[in-house]
Amino acid sequence: KLTFQGGTSLRLCYGGNRFSEDLDFAGGKDFSSAMLADMKHCIEKYIGERYGLEVTVKEPKDLKQDHKYSELSIDKWQIAVVTSPERKDLPKQKIKVEVANIPAYTREPQP
Incomplete structure (x- = not known):
């Protein structure tokens, strides 16, 4: 089980005005990242089929081969979505998903 936290969770769940990407x-x-081994296929299939978009997911092991991520202690997935394949001048939309192996203090929503 994962606990949603950070700036995006504050904005989406509590109406905070902090913007996080x-x-x-x-x-x-x-x-361990092995617990989410099916995440890549699930995301690619769900978003691809539901919205008819090309979706690719880079898993943490793929990212760790890049020297920029060699000291990575938090597992990061990068999800790239091609929203306008006919428009080569537009970049892919990217979503970063980070999962840390740290304990959440509680799974209960806070007021």
Whole structure:
């Protein structure tokens, strides 16, 4: 089980005005990225089929091969969505999903 946290969760769940570009989750102290092995296929299939878009997901192991991520201690997935394939001048839309193996203090929503 994952706990949604960070700036995006504050904005979406509590109406906060902080803008964040990624989705942050705490997986708990026993979390490992192997627990989300099916995440890549699920996201690609769901978004691709539902919206008819080309979707690619880079898993943490793919990112760690890049020297920029060699010291990575939080598992990061990068999701790229091609929203306008006919428009080569437009960049892919990217969503960053981060899962840390740290404990969340509670799974209960706070007021």
